[in-house]
Amino acid sequence: MPGMEARERRSMTAKKGKDLEVFNRYLSQYVAELTVGRALSPLTVAAYRSDLLRFGQWLQDRGVELSACERADVRLYLSQLRGTGLSARSTARALSSLRGFFRYLMEQGAIQHDPTLELENPKLMRALPRYLTPEEVEMLLAAPDPQTPQGLRDKSMLELLYATGLRVSELVGLKVSQ
Template sequence: MDDSSLIDRFVDSLWLEAGLSENTQAAYRTDLRKLSKWLQQHNRCLRVVGRDELLAYLAEKMKKGSKSSSSARLLTTMRRFYRYLLREQIIDEDPTLKIEHPKVQRLLPSALSESEVDSLLNEPDKELEIEHRDAVMLEVLYASGLRVSELVGLRLEQLNLRQGVLRILGKGGKERLVPLGEAALEAIEGYLTAVRPLLVSDLQNPTVFPSMRGREMTRQTFWHRIKLYAQRSGIRKNITPHTLRHAFATHLVNHGADLRVVQLLLGHSDLSTTQIYTHVAKARLQRLHSQHHPRG
């Protein structure tokens, strides 16, 4: 079986067993195709390769400027691929077994302060239909910690306003219930009654927050909308699609929320992913101590 067929079989297994998104599948496929091409130049193939060749490939990538985080992701791809080949009895030994993971400096997410969030949420002009929609989206994003893709893809059937929760289908097809605060719930109810009917011509349209054309908004469009309001409100921090998600988690931890509860709300499969917010909280406390303590 050639490399291309092996890669296709592996990626198909990712979809069947883990329900990974198309973007994630594409990333695995791209990584393995590049590795296959490099191996062919060195008279090897994916099935016939040893630890030394894989280390040489990783070293060459690093030499060309690849970051340690990219190398770590690439090694994760290779490990998952070779474990699959081992399980399917296509190879007898996993060549990644004794390759150590590169140390990655974990950068703390840049979170907005509570006053900055207030400024951002109050910036849209609710007299304008589009900005009213944006104001509600920002409110929901901060209240729920949704991923931006989950927010723009939100459907009417996912809302349970009576119970005040959202039913979210997250990464890997995992479903979770996310509660909404009173402010966000009130904002959605008012928007659905007075504003959304003006944005959709088709009453069968299930999208909660349609674009100006009445379709599902893209992540990039909403990101640009957030950056616009940040600029107008005088926020100078770098705004990313996850800015309000980070703020949601950071502010919960700062106010004493249990980390496992935050994990469930964010839809993280691994608690270690959520633990970065404890570092954010510690960093904030250290900053406050140095600013206000007489011997800080």
């Protein structure tokens, strides 16, 4: 029956619209919570909101209700993000956004289970630290003027950093007695 197909399509379109409406309502509440309750920076809130809007659209495109979202859905979503060339760091942030949102939905009683539980963060490749060449070290150690009190202090600090491998934060926390 051709009339039945059109009715089903209208029904499905209305259902998708309602699902998106529910998603957007919870998203607005969550963004307000992040902004006021947790006092996150506006840029962080905007990034989370963007991540969640993208996820909401992804759910809608697949006809998945927010309350029916499973771990497999989240895994597939993250996998597709990586497939579009999104970096592991950006994918990890998207997962962090989803974790916070689903935790919020659990607290509100909107969902029965959190599909982000037990999902591992994408592996982030750490770049090797940049190091100085022997010539650069010599130039750095020779830069302070040891004839002035400030220059003597700076040279001593640089020599200590170089000889011990201390971090700057450890150096500035040292007491004279140490």
